[in-house]
Amino acid sequence: MSEVKGLTSQQVKEQVQLGHVNVSPKPLVKTNRQIFCEHVFTLFNVYNFVIACALIYVKAWSSLFFVLIVTMNTVIHIYQDIRSRNMVARLNLIISPKTKVLRDGCIQEIDNEEIVLNDVVFLETGMQISSDCIVLDTQVEVDESLLTGEADPVLKDIGDHLLSGSFIISGACHACVEHVGMDNYATKIASEARKRKPVTSELVKTFKKVTRFTSMLVLPISICLLYQAMGIRNETLNTTIVNTSTALLGMLPIGLVLLTSVSLATSVVRLGKRKVLVQEMFSIETLSHVDVLCLDKTGTLTQGKMQVQDVYTFDTQWRNQFSLIMNSFVKGTLDNNATSLTLQDYFQGEAPYSTLRRVSFSSARKWSALELENIGTIIVGAPEIILPDFVLPTQIEEAKHQGARILLIARHHDFDTFQEDMMHSVPLAVIVILDPLREDAKETIQFFKDNDVDVKIISGDNPVTVSALASQAGIENAQNYIDASTLSTPQELEDAILNYHVIGRASPSQKHEMILCLQKHKQKVAMTGDGVNDVLALKDADVSIAMGSGSDAAKQISQFVVINGELSTMVDVVKEGRLDINNVTRSASMYYLKTIYTILISITCILLNMPYPFIPFQMTLLDNFVEGFPSFMILFEKNISKQKESIGRYTMRYSFPNAIAIVLCVIALKLLAPTLSLSLNQAFTILYYTTAILSIHMIYRIYSPINLYRTVVLIVDIVAFVLVSYITYDLLQLAPVTSLLLQYLIMTLLFGLIVSTCLSKIVVHYLDTHPQN
Template sequence: MDKNKIMGLTQREVKERQAQGLVNDFTASASTSTWQIIKRNVFTLFNALNFVIALALAFVQAWSNLVFFAVICFNAFSGIVTELRAKHMVDKLNLMTKEKVKTIRDGQEVDLDPEELVLGDVIRLSAGEQIPSDALVLEGFAEVNEAMLTGESDLVQKEVDALLLSGSFLASGAVLAQVHHVGADNYASKLMLEAKTVKPINSRIMKSLDKLAGFTGKIIIPFGLALLLEALMLKCLPLKSSVVNSSTALLGMLPKGIALLTITSLLTAVIKLGLKKVLVQEMYSVETLARVDMLCLDKTGTITQGKMQVEAVIPLTEEYGEHAIASILTSYIAHSEDKNPTAQAIRQRFVGEVAYPMLSNLPFSSDRKWGAMELEGLGTVFLGAPEMLLDSEVPEAREALERGSRVLVLALSQEKLDHHKPQKPSDIQALALLEILDPIREGAAETLDYLRSQEVGLKIISGDNPVTVSSIAQKAGFVDYHSYVDCSKITDEELVAMAEETAIFGRVSPHQKKLIIQTLKKAGHTTAMTGDGVNDILALREADCSIVMAEGDPATRQIANLVLLNSDFNDVPEILFEGRRVVNNIAHIAPIFLIKTIYSFLLAVICIASVLLGRSEWILIFPFIPIQITMIDQFVEGFPPFVLTFERNIKPVEPNFLRKSMLRALPSALMVVFSVLFVKIFGASQGWSELEISTLLYYLLGSIGFLSVFRACMPFTLWRVLLIVWSVGGFLATALFPMIQKLLEISTLTGQTFPVYLVMMAVFTVIFILTSRYQSRK
């Protein structure tokens, strides 16, 4: 081997490569850039349509009706500021979990960020770490999980001169490797981006709103032209009035309010969770959390503390006493580069002189459930799960498993170790059992019970013996502790058939963990998975939402939707319920926003259809102007819904968000349409002026909106009553203020219009109560 390679690059060589651009500057940041945030908030379909309408109003100098665009600008600005705050929080928390790469330069080991690597750098990688750049193995042996690149769950063995692909993970072993490609030249640069960042999460709310926006976006231009031509050519209205009335109809059809509030609510949740030391790497995962009805738990580090300790060593043969067994274990663990919690517990217990030199090593694998090492003067030593290495059950092992301990067997063989086809030897001899205890996490029982009471299904998926897992689950208060299966003894087909009904899965391989999640998803469940080990990666990626502990393997942290920086499983309920709060509150207040979308569409259709009546006096022009809609929005769609989104609401999320919200908004929208038609016809018959008609319609429109606000505030509390008083008071104060009346083109209700207002609102209130009760029973 070239000794200069092991010495690594010199500083002069590093600077030369940096000058040549041979730097690994292709990064896969989970955080969006400032420019992306600005684009996402500014260059949207909503903003584009509003901008065109604003240009049309500016062209006819309808300046007072441009107030709505100030609100659009403020919302965009607020979205940018909120996202930048969230980005700052994410970036700050990411610094706490960002992994350095051990790099050898000038013969010294230094820790570098992945993007600081240059072509030819020598890096040291160990189990659980992600490969930052394509590299050739110089020294060592490892088994690599390339599932992120190939989709295959089988581990790939890597020896000297083998190519390590960026984006894959070391499942076991440790190597020295030389960077072979950097930046965009990496074989898996695009796949690395996919593997390191969180997979896209479908937001059902935003998908529903996108469907609605797509529909309105298609009809808004032809509707706008039709309304404009109708006003100009058939009603012979001035250009300014025609543009103003047509613009109001188009603005009302755009469901911009609910979309903006949804994004703001999700971003607020990201910030709140960040303050609770929960790193959210994808905003829409908050919504997915709300819909989780099946939580799959990895035992280690979630129900238990993940702080293992060797409780006892039980000799199984008189040939090897306690001293001899301790000597073998001391040599084995001293040579081993395994860094999993079990290995660390053994390493802590067995410290001393190394009696046996190592000839070769096969690191522990979560697929095999065992590791092996050939020791000079002794033979091949195996350490792993008894059921994977021994043909018959050991009674002492069963007793330890029933106590909730993890059990390993130390065994010996005289057969040579075969790295290419690792298998259990025929002459294996069991020497001793190691009983390893992992204490149950404080508060785990209460957490499991609380989740179950909130209709969240629970399953435990573990690589441990199912008897051990069942015993621990029983101690933790897990109701279905008796429902378990040993996955090492069943086929994939049997596992699929048992996935729905079984509660505890033991001896699960990484592939089987993924299969369980897939099966639950096909059964209609929204799944969340907690884990902390590299053997959980496939299942974490498959789950709808992945939650990992900060103390876990670096690989899991980089692909997770959420990282618990406190590594406390007891935080999980609060995280789930934060998602429920956002989604339930948005669904609760959505009808308030959709009333305007529905009545604007219906009135626009009626206005266009009225042309067919053939008489100009029967042609209906859209009855509202933008400044009126904007003013009402501040007191109906603005402050009340925003405040209500912060209220605690942890009930399970109901499906069909858009359909249910549209149905709840429909009665109010029909009331608005009826009000316009009735007041126009009745007012004309009574000789009312346009100002009187406009004033009555303004009050009716605001009052109908407040009916939905009242419903959203039920049951009434002091805070909600104060919210209603503030909103209604603000609406009346602005409507009665002379200067604002002039802007709104309204006056005060008269002796003729006020009684009509009272009668209509009395009838509407009764209808609203009856329809609301009917809908609540369905």
């Protein structure tokens, strides 16, 4: 092989001066100004601004308290978004990919953006190709699936082109850079190679639907309310503006959008402090729904710190030369996987035999081979793949059943024919490699079992070895395993992933198909991996998690990167997801209660030609003591149980019955007010307290079953509401509560509680008999 020479420092400087540097468009990171504009200039804030201007125009100063709340919410949101962005940026620096280049005769590791045109780069297994280049010296296998969609590896020979954005999955080579920056293939297709699977957020979908619906209603309802107030009832401009503004404010669940985004952004920061990079914020939500967690063995279940425990040589003519053969093998190999590095650490003596040709290791083959001068072809890999009928010594079998990795070293006389004639290879030795189980593995697996997540181990290693380690980690039915190399049809593969928890000898394409099979059966799948052999599966999993010590390929495609590589950190990730989704789901019912009854009361007011029964200050108090305080306090409860219902069904279960009860109370009082000799102000006073108590009743239902903490929160909420209402009685514009008014209030309240209780039973029965798909 001819010697490869890279650029000199002077040549690099010349290329830099010419502008031939691999500077690509920066990732779309929001600036402070963009974040500010994004949160200030929103549809919600436009509505609030218009309403505030109208109230200022009529000098309704006491009704402007909501402006302070909206402003505080916006400021908090901006601060949290900037904080979250900065945390992600810091963690991105830690995992930022590097490239090895040959300069001045030495291999140097530089940032991708420091590559210049005609640089000679050294590419190894697992590395993402950062610039288009041409292979100079050795065959490599490349995964171009992220660029072309084709899952099969592509063999690249000397003189072939390597596309930026693809990954080396087997072998290593020197390559000459032919394009940089904007001229790169991946850049031209808008960096598709780095795009992860889009995250579908049920929360966002629900919020957008509600926003679109309420936005459609705002204009027609406001026109009708304004026309009736001024054109039919001849009310003053001040009264008209105040009543109409209250109705419009109640339709917008402003705080819920803020609560959701802040909750998720806070989780990004919390996970960042635990050395977890969140590359897709809404993947935190998806994680809370996960049904199955698929783990790799090496580097995930195990520590990834392999050590050679034993070398068992067979009685052949090569026995005395075995150490020299292996020293030469590890010196000549270009593989950089964990097994190869372990062998390189162990065999470090004299290497007298030159490498003539090589076949690099791949996860699909399960072996690598080198043709050594004066020796022949040396094959290193899985015994059952190289020599399927070979019987291992008893002590080696025992080591395998205890979780050790077994490598067979064999020799074949002819490099040109050995792949077709591997069965006639001569076994030279067996190497026993230990990779200890992670200390936190058993505890982590137990957490997932206790929290309704089915854990499956899918590995390319020997199924017996995988089974032994899975048993030590506490995987369910670990002793029942299957060898994926025996699966020949799609149906057999589907049966395997559905019925087994331990699968060995799985190829990269099989891992991918298994993920798709689980999804076909309506399972939400999380996949962890650290090698390039996991990329296809990571790409299509609902949630993808890469270990920080893994390949560039795995880290670039994953939604989460566990930088510290600790398995127990995944528990924190799942807990954060479930905490967020449970808190937001419960809080949504509190916010949507007001949205539902405000829309229905507004329509009722139009039909019955009556003014809206609340003023903005009253709604502000209801917001704070029905939505704000209870939803905020529930965030401190660590509810990590799996969500059982969608946000829509949860809202229907809790918000709908109480909202309908409030609306029926409005209709009843409007119709009965003349008979009971109630003034409009007295009727609206009864409705204010009825709405507050029925809302708190809904909170009680959401909080059930009641514990000490929830009891204290409810008591504080009720006492605070009563005290604030008493202190601000004049601002609330309520009628004095006489004994007669109190009687009517109690009767209205009993009517509302009876209606909400009956409706609740009907809704609960319907939901329980019509389970969620």
